[in-house]
Amino acid sequence: MNKHKIQEILHRPYLRYGLILLAGLFLGWLIFSGSPSGGDVTSPVGHHDHDHGEDSSVWTCSMHPQIRMEEPGDCPICGMDLIPLQTNGSGDISVDPDAIQLSVEAAALANVQTTIVSKQNPVKEVQLYGTIQVDERLSQSQTSHVSGRIERLYVSFTGESVRRGQPIATIYSPELLNAQQELIEAVKMKDLQPALLQAVREKMRLWKLTDEQIARIEQSGEVSPLINVTATTSGVVMAKKVNQGDYVNTGTVLFDVANLSQVWALFDAYESDLPFLKVGDRLEYTLQSLPGKTFSGKISFINPILDPSTRTAKVRVETANPRMELKPEMYANAFIRAPLKQYNNEIVVPKSAILWTGKRSIVYVKQPDTETPAFLLREIEVGPSLGDAYVVLSGLNEGDEIVTNGTFTIDASAQLAGKRSMMNDEVGRAVMGHEGHTMNGSTPATTAPATxxxxxxxxxxxxxxxxxxxxxxxxxxxxxxxxxxxxxxxxxxxxxxxxxxxxxxxxxxxxxxxxxxxxxxxxxxxxxxxxxxxxxxxxxxxxxxxxxxxx
The missing domain is CATH 3.30.70.100 (Alpha-Beta Plaits)
Structure with a gap:
């Protein structure tokens, strides 16, 4: 029964055709794979070996880039298949073995840019922010010199301009009325008691009556309970403290008046910027409300006490304001260039050229006289920051060409190549060549040095x-x-x-x-x-x- 079924299956046409096709494929594989020369199908063995000798590749592990082998195989650490790292097809034997070599196309795609460094006289650029304020020395309070009631105010709102000597208020004062009557009686008795007359006059002067007003009262014999309070300075009313009809005492402040012909620009300077600022330095600043205009002045004062909440010190610049363009509380942005004379004739590099690793500062220097771009890692010692640049104390020479853009791309290539980079200071390399192979052809893993x-x-x-x-x-x-x-x-x-x-x-x-x-x-x-x-x-x-x- 079973034999009969097998014969029936074998006689099916699609099965016979399939067996014939498989036999034909197997026969063709035997013929072509065993041929010593395949014409155009394969290259001669000798020629293939020659090309491999000229185009030698470095093989590495994608998980352990410190492994570098001359031949393909397995990673001695994890057992993964090695992948080709770099093919030295340029023929440029002058490239340092520790350098990272990029083709011209790769460098262009990564937007790698370089700059030749030179020695300069560094200048620290400090940015400050602040506001325009009233010059405190030109601000005065307008007070009442007598007690009484305000009968009339000649200044009715904040921001109004006043002139020196201008009446600003009229005050009804019973005390003043009594003093005037005493003056008239003292005039009548001036021959008998001249000292009394002088005492009354001095009392009137203390109430800020002028000699002309006192003489007019003496001559006319007329008294008045009203007195005008005049402005003692010219300027702008910054604060109005009273209203008409209010009762005031001697010394009550009626108005605060500030002369804005000269103002202060007060800036906040962080403690890290204070060493680069000193009294007498010229400072330029701009205002958001007056774009395109630049104002300048000299630093007249630096507050010796820091604000504990902002950790800043006030820096004052005095500026003339003849056109009244500068108004209190305007925002100001200042820019100062402070020469660092102690670092004169030092190398200065752009900030974008430096990679920071916490303990190390590194740059990539382009190797000269190579057919394709090659870059070497260089550790440097940096000095003070200049804003967008740094002073380099050691590690670079004048004329070195460093990478200023695309530095991270080059460092990433160094990490993949198992070479020194910002993450790897010293990279162990597997021993290459026949000496590094074991008896069975595998390569032992490198042993970490004792620490x-x-x-x-x-x-x-x-x-x-x-x-x-x-x-x-x-x-x-x-x-x-x-x-x-x-x-x-x-x-x-x-x-x-x-x-x-x-x-x-x-x-x-x-x-x-x-x-x-x-x-x-x-x-x-x-x-x-x-x-x-x-x-x-x-x-x-x-x-x-x-x-x-x-x-």
Whole structure:
């Protein structure tokens, strides 16, 4: 029964055709794959090997970019298939092996721009914000000199202009009426009691009556309970304190009048900007209400006390206002350029060129004399900020061409290539070549070096070097980089690590090439005191403000 069914299935036409098709495909594969030469179908083996030799690729792991192999295979860490990293098809052998090389097209797509750095006399640009205020020295209160009732106000609203000597109010005063009657009686008795007459006149003067008014009362013999209060200054009424019909006492303020022929521009300066401002500096500012016009003046005062809530100090600029264009409470934006004479003839780079890693500041320098663009990472030490630029204290030379746009793109390429970048200071590389392969053709994973002081001691024992500790003064991470860099610059120093908390520098060095004394001299020369040597004053004064460790 089963045999009969099998024969019936085999006699079906679509099954026979399928078997014939499979047999034909298998026969063709045997013929062409076994052929030593395939004409146009495949390239000769020798030719293929030659091309591979000229166009050698570097293979890496997409998960572990520090792995770099000359041949394809598996990642020795995770076992993933290696991928080609870079093909050296340009033939440019002058490119540094640590450089990041981009094609002209790739650099154009990434909008990479470079600038040749030069030494300059840096100028700090400070932006300040403030308002126009009344000059307090030209502001006066108009008061009543007698007690009584306000019969009439000649100034009725805030903002009205007044002139000096202009009547501003009329006051009914019974006290004044009595004083005038005393004056008339004293005139009658001036021959008998001249001192009494002088006393009454002085009393009238204290009430701000002029000598002409007093003489008129003496001559006419007429008295009046009304007295005019006149303005003691010219200006604008800033505040109206009374109304008609109010009773006032001697000394009651009627109006506040300010002379606006000269005003103050008061700006808020943050404490970080105060070192770059000083009395006498010329400052230019603009107003939102008067676009296109620029006003200028000299700084006349800097408040020595900071506002505890805003952490700012008031900076005052006096400005003449003959046309009355400047009105109190107008918003003002100031711009000042302060030369940093202590950093003259230093290299200045744009802010966009610097990548920050917390402890390090790096730039990418274009390698000269290469057919295709190539860029090398360079660590620098930066000084004060100039707004859109920074002063560079060390790490660059005049004439270096640095990347000012597209820096992140180049650094990302460095990270993918397993080279030094802002995230990887020292990148371990797998050993390439036949020496790095094991017996079965695989490549062992690289072993991380020992870390900590135990690792230093192990390395020191293996190399025959000595370990020493040295007390070095400093305050911040910039100090740490400067101290370690100065120590490592001494020939014979293997490692140098400075602890910010303990102020101790741990050294591993070759005693046949250098000594602790030589390292101590090099660090003092860089501006940091040690327990053996002290930095000279000029070098110490040139340090950034955050590095000033002396009291």
């Amino acid at each position: 900590g002081y135990e690792g230093h001691n192990m390395q020191a024992a293996a190399s025959g070097s000595e370990h020493a500790m040295l007390a070095v003064q400093g305050l911040c991470e910039m100090c740490k980089d400067r101290i370690e860099k100065a120590a490592k610059s001494v020939i014979g120093v293997n490692t140098a690590s400075w602890n910010l908390n303990t102020k101790q520098l741990h050294l591993d060095f070759d005693p046949a090439k250098t000594s602790v004394d030589a390292v101590s001299k090099a660090i003092a020369k860089a501006g940091h005191d040690t327990d053996k040597y002290k930095a000279d004053k000029a070098t110490y004064d040139a340090l950034p403000s955050c590095c000033k460790y002396r009291d």
